[in-house]
Amino acid sequence: MSETNLKLIENELGKDIAAVKTVADLDQVFYKYLGNRGQIKQLFKEMKDLPEDKRKEIGVNINGLQKKIIDLIDSKKKELLTGHLAKTMEAEAETLSFDLPKIGHLHPITQTIRMLNKVFTEMGYSIVDGPEIETNEYNFTRLNVPADHPAMDMQDTIYIKEPNLLLRTQTSSVESRIMAGNKPPMKLVCPGRVYRNEKVNKSNHFIFHHYQGVAILEKVSLKDLFGTLNLLFKRMYGPKIIVRYRNKYYPEVEPGVGADMQCFNCRGRGCPLCKGVGWIEMGGAGIIHPNVMKMAGIDSKKFMGFAFGLGLDRWVMAKYNITDIRTLLGGNLAYKYYENENTL
């Protein structure tokens, strides 16, 4: 064994490493030089035949060659793996981009109700619901709707084939049920579906969605009511929105008000959406009528309450640019999957 032999091995190793293309090729190089029967092991075995004075020097050289081989193999291995990983990732990325999982969508009405619920639950209101098949008592009588009120006509209300049963015309019926069964203080909102005997066309439907709110406490005022509704409108439509209140008649409340919001489409200048008046009617509200409190067994001298009712369908139509109210429930509503949208 001489230094020439070591040089020859080193040259051969250089060629072998250069020829390596896969990790398997590199394993073969490892076995050839460093394996149990590899060339380095062989060199160490042959050392015993060397004269004693040369053993030390040759030993140091063999160790140096072994380290060099290990370093070269490691470096080649890293190079090979990096390339392999890049290719694998590329292949996986291709797979990912063509097989996206489908994410579903919530109905615009649901999304709108959730936005409103969020505003009110933050203010400590509970969310409640009640039956859609209602009695005359809870839908009309307990809400101070007089027995001869036109709303009770067959032309306005859908009745069940049973005396005094109907499909609720307002979610105030839930309010009258909760008021009858609970003691104040109470703060409630009741989103839900209501029914009227209306001909169905582009702008009217016999089913629509109401959002009723009630707060019964020791003392409430119109100022509290306006503050609550203003907060709601601003959260829904932005801080610049302007709301006004005007006197309106609802049997359930006294005083009663109508809440109008400055048209978000024309900013009050007048447009087809607001019929040129610059305002859009958003709902009705007022201080709960003493008769309603009395029928619920609540002492109107100890407690006062306000109530408001909002129609949701027109809000949703304006927000989602839906021009025909029938779309909301009638089969024409679909969801686009390649829009960058916020689903919830």
Add this chain to the structure above:
Amino acid sequence: MAGLMMDDLKEITYQGKQDYLISLEVRQNRADCLSIIGLAREVAAYYGLVCKLPLNKLIIPIKKGSGVEVKALKHVKRALAFEITGVKNKKSLAWLKEFLALYDINSVNLLVDLSNYIMILTGYPSHLLDKDKITGKFCWAVNQDFKEFITLDKTKVKLLGKEIILKDDKTILGLAGIIGGKTAEIDLNSQNIIVEMAIYDRVAVRRDSRSLKIVTEASIRLEKDLSPEGLDSAMNLLISLILKETGGKIKARPFSFYPTKQPSLKIKLDSRLISVFAGVEISQSKTVSILKDLRFKVLKSGQSLEVVPPLDRMDIGICEDVIEEVIRIFGFEKIPSNQAPAFAIAKQMTSTTIKFSEKTRDILATIGFDEILSWPLTKKEINSETNYLDWDNISTQNSVNEEFPDLRQSIAPSLLFQFKEYKKRNIGKIKLFEIGRVFGKKGSNYLEQESLGILIEPEKEKAILELKKAVETLLLSLGFNEISYLSSITKPKIANPFSCWDIQVKGETVGIIYKIYKSLGFAEINISKMSNLAKNFNLNPAVELIHKLVILDANVELNNSKDVTPLLKSLQKEIGKNLWSLEVIDIFSLKDRKRYTIKASYVDLSDKEAKEMHSKVFNL
């Protein structure tokens, strides 16, 4: 903002000049404002002005006439009738025609136009009849005899019976409060006339108007609460104008019917309440000033007010009505609206069903389902195909759509309708759900429940398999882990009978899953029932884990015919609060038995305690 919403504002050209046309929305209980005088009173009150009304030029003492009668006693609140002879009717006056044109009323002739003019001016409709075309006695009656009627505009109307009508001895002359008839129509040759004005039971007017589908300026006014007290001045104005413009003479003994006089109300009010209701200070002097502007008589001033509302204000009855009047004229715009109230905390009453529905929506949307909402009305035949519950069909009396008079008993019809609509529009990968009410009748009880419907058109896998995965993902995410399926007891007709199972949770049936047609999967789950089952759930089982879990295995052999589930349940019960998890990790088949390897993880026990417990429960 004081009460009359401006519905529309248009710039128009009138008599060659630019002007504005204002449409006002009049409150349903303000019949007095469906007139120029009513609006003028509102404007005067708002601006603190004096309202000058047209003077009644003659006052006619009214006695009971013999040629007129009220037979519809329950429906006529007040009636006045004058007979005028020798009038000279003619074409209308230019100013009158123009005036009526502003209100979209066509000119007919002078007499008819004067009647319409007074209606617009005072809010009280009147009706003129040609006396010479009337046979015998003129009266108000409930229709019993007449099947049809020809209106002034020559429309033939089929009568339904029980309408309030004007009639003579021979025929029907008009529908009371709605429209006159052709028989006694006023024309240019009319010389002797009857002028009638009346206030009716407003519900009857509305009922007749709606059922006969005739809506007129008169019916719009008379189906609201008009004061009987204003009838005299309106009639006086009309009669004086007729006499002035067409000549003629009042025949003696005009007719008056007024069985129950409208009472004059006295309302007591604590004036401090006005500021309480408004939330801002409204002074006592301001209150009194507003009330006087609104023509209220203030009998007692100071803190305890006593007021008398004007008789034409039929909407004022209690002290809250008076409070509203003061606040609206004071101005809603003066009440601050930029302060959200700091209210007391109230009891939380949000129902579990609502929480469950919301969570269900989120889970289903996350796993790829789209939400739809639909009509709950359907038809009996569809219900009989899709119902799987033990209840009967509910029908409505007067559904908007005659084809769909019944309430749905399952969500299936709604989702199938939507599926077909999507297919028509080439939409693929359909995965839908709806949460809504289903309805049914059991004995005399009308029932409804919040129900979830899920429909899937599978892409690769079999419909039921893919839907089952979705249902289980949903139920597990909601906190239910004891899910099983049993072949359905009641299979809906629409379901494939070989692929229809009841979904069970904790041994209770909560819904159904079945195949429709060749490949669609449908499942329905009773959300109301699920939320009841979940009432005892701890949906947030967080613990403070201080020690490591002790995990031990045990082998149990059971006959092939025996299910391992009861054993697991009894182990769960026996280990109780120290159980973290229990899993079957291996099953090995022996000759006629199976060997189950069960891994039990114990919490809050030392190694020694866990081994003792393990040996005890597994009989080791």
